Amino acid sequence: MKAIYLLYSLPIFVIAGLVVYFPTARRWVADFFTTRKLGVAGFALLMVGLYLAFFVAPEPVVGEGKKIFSQKIFYYHVPVAETSLIGFILGAVFGGLFLVKRERRYDFLSYASVEVGFLFGLLVEWTGVIWTRSEWGTWWEWEPRLTTYLILMLMYAGYFVLRSAMAEESSRARFAAVYSIIAAVSVPLTFFSIRLIPSVHPIVFTSSGAQMEPPMLAAFLISMFGMAIFSLALIRAHYSIQLMGEEVEYLKDRLGG
Template sequence: MKVKMLAALAVLALAAHQAMIWLYAPIAQSGVVQKIFYMHLPCSWWALVSFFVVFVSSILYLFGRKDVFDRISGAAAELGVLFATMSLVTGSIWARAEWGHWWLWDPKLTTALIMWYVYAGYLVLRSTPMGRDRKALVCAVLGIVAFLDVPLVFFAAKLWGSAHPDGLARKGSGMEVRMWHTVFAGLAAFGFVWGAMLLARIRQLGRKAEMEARLIWDEE
C-alpha cells in the first residue's frame, strides 16, 4: 500500500514538476537548455541520499547482523547508481551546451565519476558467488568506506573551485524565486519516485531471500 501511494504521488508530482519547468520557471540567460538543471539536481541529490542510506544501514548491519539492513543497503545502492547515472548523463548534455564539451575533468565532476565507479563496484561485489553472511559483512564494510567520497562530491566546488554551476551558486550568482520553487518541486517529485522504488526493491529482495531459504530447506 505504501509503495502504491508513493507511486501515485510520484506520477502527480512529476507531472506538476514538468509543468513548472516549461510553463513556470523563467528561461535563464544560457537559454532553454538550462532547464535540464531541474532534472539534473534532483538526480544528484537523491543519489547522495541513497549512498547515505547505504552508509547508515551498513553500520546498523555490522552492529545488529540483521538481514533487513543488508537488503536496505543493496536496494539503496542500486538506486544510488541509477540516479548517479542519470545525473552524469544530464550533466554531460548540459555541459555540451554550456561549455562546448561533453566532459571536463573538473574537481566536482571527477569526484562524482569516482563515486559512481566505487558504488558500481559495490553492486558487482553484491552479485558475486559468496556465502550470504560473509558477503553481507564484506559489503557492509565497503558500504561504509565508499561513503568517504560522498562528502568530497558535495564540497568539491568549495574546496577546490569549480566551473560547475554549484561552484558559481556558492559565489552568489543567484536564482529567481520561481527557479527555487521549481527546484524544490523537483526534489519532492523525485523523492516520491525514490521512496516508492526503494520500498519496492527492499520488498523484492526480502521475497528473494525467503525463496532461497525455502530452496535450501527443501534440498536438506
C-alpha cells in the same frame, strides 16, 4: 542554496531516523507509505515539477538579453544528484545498522539504497554530459562536479563487484556493509579534494537562493521532493523484491528437502 538543500533533505533523514529507531513508527510508516503510494506521489510531483519547469518558470537571462534554455535541466539534474547522495548515505546508515544488529533486512535495505543511489548517479552523469555538450560544445569536460560524480560512480561500481565476489552470504553482507561505510566516508573527501585544484571553468549554475525567482524555486523544490519520494519508492520496491527472493529460496529448500 546549500543550506536550502540541507533543509529540504532533512525531513527524509528525520523519517528515516524514526523508521529505524521506533518499531511502532517503523510498522506504521511501512504500512502507510506503501511502495505504490510513494511511487505514485513521487511520479505526480515530478510531473508537476516538469510542467512548472517548462511552462511557468522563466528562463534565466544573462548578459544582453540572452536566454539560456539549457538551464531547464537544472530542475532535473540537481534533484537527481541530491537523491543519489541520499541513497549513498542511507546505504551507509543501513550498513552500520547491519553491523550492529546483524539482521538481514538491514543488508537488504543497504543494498537497495546503494543501488538506487548508483542508478541516480548514472543519471547525474548522463544529464551532466548533455548539459556540457549544449553549453560548452564538448561531450566531456573535467569539470569538478562531473568529475566528482565519475569517481563516485567508479567507487560504487566496486561495491557491486565486491558483493558478487563474496562466496558466502553472511560474509557478503558483512563486507558490503563495511565498504558502504568506507565509500560514504569517502564521498565528502572526494568532493573536497577535487576542489583543491582551481577550476578553469566558472560556476555556471549560479545557484544561490537570491538569484532564483519564486516560480523557479517552486519548480525546483517540487522536483526535488518528487525525486526523493520516488527514490524511496524504488528502495522499497527493491527491498521487497529481495524479501520475496529470500522467501522463494526458503520455499525451494522446503520443497526439495
